[in-house]
Amino acid sequence: MRSAILTWHSLDDSGSVISTPPSVFRRQIESLADSGIPVVPLNRVRNTPGSVALTFDDGFQNLAQHAFPLLDRFGWPATVFVVSQYCGRSNQWPSQPATGIPALSLLSWDQLKALPPRIEIGAHTATHPHLTALSAQDCDRELRECRDDIEHRLGYPAESLAYPYGDSSQNVRLTTSRYFQFAVSTSLRFLSQDSDPLDLPRLDMYYFRSGFSLGALFNPTARMYLGLRGMVREARARLPV
Numbered sequence: 001m002r003s004a005i006l007t008w009h010s011l012d013d014s015g016s017v018i019s020t021p022p023s024v025f026r027r028q029i030e031s032l033a034d035s036g037i038p039v040v041p042l043n044r045v046r047n048t049p050g051s052v053a054l055t056f057d058d059g060f061q062n063l064a065q066h067a068f069p070l071l072d073r074f075g076w077p078a079t080v081f082v083v084s085q086y087c088g089r090s091n092q093w094p095s096q097p098a099t100g101i102p103a104l105s106l107l108s109w110d111q112l113k114a115l116p117p118r119i120e121i122g123a124h125t126a127t128h129p130h131l132t133a134l135s136a137q138d139c140d141r142e143l144r145e146c147r148d149d150i151e152h153r154l155g156y157p158a159e160s161l162a163y164p165y166g167d168s169s170q171n172v173r174l175t176t177s178r179y180f181q182f183a184v185s186t187s188l189r190f191l192s193q194d195s196d197p198l199d200l201p202r203l204d205m206y207y208f209r210s211g212f213s214l215g216a217l218f219n220p221t222a223r224m225y226l227g228l229r230g231m232v233r234e235a236r237a238r239l240p241v
């Protein structure tokens, strides 16, 4: 049996591609709770068949209102991947497209520090670049600086990394292996015990925002649905837009 890493970005009602409405998020979490599917920390999901791990990219401020209290209710672990030079600022990093993504506040170091230990902070680089576009030296610096910032600010080293835009290559993964035990991508797939720990696939909840109950995640219909979404997404990715 497979397991899965679920991903959200921002919880807001703007309708952007990085946004899940808070009401939809609540429904997703409640349906997961009703299903009895175990929610485990990221470092255990690969070896716990039938489980899920919850991840949030970029560290948006709106998690404090819409995610953390709900996770508290169930006592669930989660990983928040932060962009270390942007904590307490907004998501306007240089690689952000000029249109389509709203400017949103990010959690500050103080807020991150105040989170309970079951909410783990992971690395999402120092400035959110496309890592494959960087020189080996710059890629190394993005990862090292983020890891060091987290350790310096929070007192513990991050053990996991989320590649910005899911963008990695063999060289990027080699650099990653110097600093992190796990790294997650954006490939829309389930994971298994033999998944590469430095290239773990994730299910972006953007594709599950309507008409699909998370409680049915491990049913055969989910795999068919995902196969279809994956094909549509890959076809779109090839378009010159």
Ligand SMILES: [Zn+2]
Pocket (backbone or CB within 6 Å): 057, 058, 124, 128, 164, 165
């Ligand atoms: Zn990101």
